[in-house]
Amino acid sequence: MSVVTEDTVRCRDVFKDISADGEDSHPTEMESLCMSCYENGVTRLLLTRIPFFREVVISSFSCPNCNESNAEVQSAGRIQDSGICYTLKVQSKQDLNREVVKADSATARIPEVELEIPAFTQKGSLSTVEGLLDRAVVGLERDQPARRATAPEVAQKIDEFILKLKMLKEVEEEFTLIIEDPSGNSFVESPVAPHKDEALTVTRFKRTVQQDMQLGIKAGDELEEQLTGSDPDGMCNDEVQTFNTNCPECKAPASTNMKLVQIPHFKEVIIMATVCDECGYRTNEVKSGGATEALGTRITLHLTGPSDMSRDLLKSETCCVLIPELEFELGMAALAGKFTTLEGLLVNIKDLIVSENPFLCGDSSSEDRVDRLKLFGEKIDKIIAGEMDIHLVLDDPAGNSYIQNDHAPEPDPEMKIEKYTRTFEQNDDLGLNDMKTEGYETQ
Incomplete structure (x- = not known):
């Protein structure tokens, strides 16, 4: 049996490529407590790497005693530099087949029926627009028998709301699906890519302090604090400043180099580059050395x-x-x-x-x-x-x-x-x- 150590995690040995012939691609099984009947069930974990996407953790649970089961997909990659928001105009039944990666940190909204699924109230999933609607219906229907016995008026209103959600799948009228994810790890398919999708709008945004706290990261990372505290006017074009940081991929200690460069006939810019000796991760980024222009x-x-x-x-x-x-x-x-x-x-x-x-x-x-x-x-x-x-x-x-x-x-x-x-x-x-x-x- 292989042992998971810090070194193997940093080297990503625990994440195997999907392969029908791979001996190490089978899931890990472990006995775990069922939260429905409090008997023992089985949890299966598969740490894998999806080609052209990122590392993910696929887990499923099943209980032979009460037949409770669930499945979950979690991103094992890093939190992205900015949040992302997808706004989809669902105009036909074909749009219901668009694939959606919804991270657990994402909020889903349909303004037309006042539906909102807050962040961290559902597990991450790989589904379709129709699948998201079905999942919301199943979640609402689960406790309806108890509501009908204790609060029949509330149960009736929820029944009416469930009917509205089911009618959305007929797409008799256009509605809007909004997926907003501060971690940047959600995705909505564009079937016409790389051409512009008139029905899908993608915007990226800077996270708020509250969103950083929800994701469990600092309100301002160490590099930003050091940049804010430094004196840009004291930098010279030939000087390279180095800041200690952690690799965004494997979290190992790394360093970021920063240099102020004057672009001829334009303005000064700050070039930053990060290299990780542990996993080979490399990135470079450019920020303007001046303020936002008036136009x-x-x-x-x-x-x-x-x-x-x-x-x-x-x-x-x-x-x-x-x-x-x-x-x-x-x-x-x-x-x-x-x-x-x-x-x-x-x-x-x-x-x-x-x-x-x-x-x-x-x-x-x-x-x-x-x-x-x-x-x-x-x-x-x-x-x-x-x-x-x-x-x-x-x-x-x-x-x-x-x-x-x-x-x-x-x-x-x-x-x-x-x-x-x-x-x-x-x-x-x-x-x-x-x-x-x-x-x-x-x-």
Whole structure:
């Protein structure tokens, strides 16, 4: 029998890839107490790695005495840097088949029927929109016999509410499903990916102090505290500062290097890089060295050849990326802030949409979806090779993104830079609505 130690956890040896031939892929069984009849039942645990997604813990419990059973899926990966919110307009029965990963930290809401499933009241699940509705119905129906005996009026109102939930599955009228997860580990399928899904809106947000406390993490991590306490004006461009931190993946001690860099004809930015010697995890992130600009910036570059791929590019975490010719739009914070080249950004986009897509393989995959994403990846390769004429748009409401002008200080004939007034909603996304917003547009 293998022994689970801190070293094996750090090296991820306990998480095995799914394999029909793997001897170590069988679940671990243990005797555990049934909370229904208080007799002993059996809990089965499987620590596995889902390709293109992340490590998960799959558990199930069954009791032979009272036939109680349940199943649960928990993310074994790290809490993401930002929270995520999916807003889905369910317009047809086909939308009920969209796959949903709902972490236990996620809140699910359907405003039309005033349904809200608070965070941490249900276990994590991999299901569909219809499955979420069925799960809510089963949960409400479970205690109805007792309610009818003790509070018949309450039971009648719940029966009426259950009927409303069941009618939603007929989709006679459009309704809205909102999944909001501060951990960032939930997911709602887009069947038209990588194209823009008109029925699905994805937004990312910074967690509040209360949400950090709910997730069991500090209100401000050590690195942020050290950055806040440091003197940016005292940094020089040649100085690299190092901060001690923990690896986001294996939690082993690691270090983050930070350097202040002046981008020609633009502004100063802070580049941060973390490397873990234990598990090999690497990440880099770019933050603007200045404040949010008074106006948003939209940069449109016409790519005319392979030479454009070497242009330096700064994409802030508030920037959206659009490629109109591919009907592609990458929302705010889908990729962290990056200081890279055009080729590097396109490679990152391909990895995010194709290589790391959680529903590209296994039972969740379909031939049509795989072919569509494969075609998207091939088009990105053609763009990088200079074989496809496109326009790349960086739309940053904070005004902190940049594409190198090869003709500087003269204007670039292939690049258009527009300044615009932010909407009220964009100010809200940037956390600026506690400031004076008079004069801003509203949608």
